[in-house]
Amino acid sequence: MRIVIAPDSFKGSLSAAAVCAAVTAGVRRAAPAAEVVAVPMADGGEGTLDCFLSARGGDEIEVAAADPLGRPVKARYALSGDGRSAVVELAAASGLPLVEDVPLDPLGATTTGTGELIADAVRRGARDVLVCVGGSAGTDGGAGLLRALGVRFLDAAGGELPPGGAALARLAAIDTSGIPDEVRASRFRVACDVTSPLVGPSGAAAVFGPQKGATPAQVRELDAALTTFADVLAAHAGVRVHDLPGAGAAGGTCGGLIGVLGAEPAAGAALVAEAVRLPAALAGADLVITGEGRLDGQSAGGKVVSAVAALAKERGIPAVALAGGVAAPFDDLHALGLTAAFSLADGPRTLAELKAEAAPLLTVLAEQVVRLRV
Known part of the structure; x- marks a missing residue:
């Protein structure tokens, strides 16, 4: 398997590179032999x-x-x-x-x-x-x-x-x-x-x-x-x-x-995706994992998840988003190419707790997502 990890940062918690590291750890648990390509993303602002x-x-x-x-x-x-x-x-x-x-x-x-x-x-x-x-x-x-x-x-x-x-x-x-x-x-x-x-x-x-x-x-x-x-x-x-x-x-x-x-x-x-050569990284990929701090209906308006999902759709690659918070509706994101979205929350948690535990929670969630593909 070739898995591309292309998330935004989780504001106030993890940089995009740190998100990639946490997700990579989960991927390795589920598929030790997988080829993992990490491409930290941003929407043009800080980071x-x-x-x-x-x-x-x-x-x-x-x-x-x-x-x-x-x-x-x-x-x-x-x-x-x-x-x-x-x-x-x-x-x-x-x-x-x-x-x-x-x-x-x-x-x-x-x-x-x-x-x-x-x-x-x-x-x-x-x-x-x-x-x-x-x-x-x-x-x-x-x-x-x-x-x-x-x-x-x-x-x-x-x-x-x-x-x-x-x-x-x-x-x-x-x-x-x-x-x-x-x-x-x-x-x-x-x-x-x-x-x-x-x-x-x-x-x-x-x-x-x-x-x-x-x-x-x-x-x-x-x-x-x-x-x-x-x-x-x-x-x-x-x-x-x-x-x-x-x-x-x-x-x-x-x-x-x-x-x-x-x-x-x-x-x-979209510009950042081009600048960091995400389209080239997606060549031959079997799965794309993206994400951001909070995913909701507004995420379709040019945010990282929407840009990654659109590129994945063009190539017929399933795209999964992991986020601290997940709020419907997702119709626009699904239309752009997002296959599914999952929240880090594994039970009742405060925002402060989610931010503090974001890395290990991402690792656990990424492992479960990849197990659906192996």
Whole structure:
């Protein structure tokens, strides 16, 4: 038997790699001679970089960058062994946890540090850059990131705008003449884990602004600023990102990357699957085991389980999901290709108990699943 293990992390409990290890132990109990291929997965948010390094190797690069408030921080990204591709997590330099020690600044927080990571990767030769957005501290439409790559954001008098999303309300023109040739020659892909548009009642500011400290008045201010940003982007590049699904990810960073650099957005888990070469790993597989912390009807919307199940279905491979919590309905997941789903809970347990015992429970459950196939 060839069994592929491709789970997401169990948030607050186990990393994706740790889930793979626990499941592998169970597989070995049931089928000692089985060929086991572990491919830790993620949906494009935190943990994606580690999945990339685990599955494909390469180098972990640490550089000095700016945090969301412009303070110095050390942040890392992944560079492939041949140096041609890179994976950059926005949260590494521009994430909300980096500013938990000070009052939040929803109007002025910036994504500049993420742009500095990308610039470093491109200088080293990367020409295929996967930007994993999620967990941002600001709502600047990716303007800080783009500024670090040579873009200028100008007011009506031709002056450079200060950092932060609120300043975009005064945006009159975008100057892209300073983008280096190597950046122009690069392919940018954006791993999004949400489908929010850039602006409006379900846009970046309205949905995620409060999480970043924005008051209702500041939410309205940021939404208006992002609307101006989108208007200027449309005039500059002919690309309308106002209501584009996913453009609101990471405070509108996805929209900015699409509008200025022609970035290709996609569901995070699907992009990660490609980046870690999951399709190749599935060749000749007899069973796929995936999973995540909680499995429910929303898991079909681009999460890891749905991406793995879809790939398995294309190849006629049974796909089983293991999760801490399992809640129906599963019609959409079954339609995508998921064969069955099982909860770790072996009786009445608190969430804290499930998290603490997740590894041994996964091992026991994986053994039982594989025994159905041997």
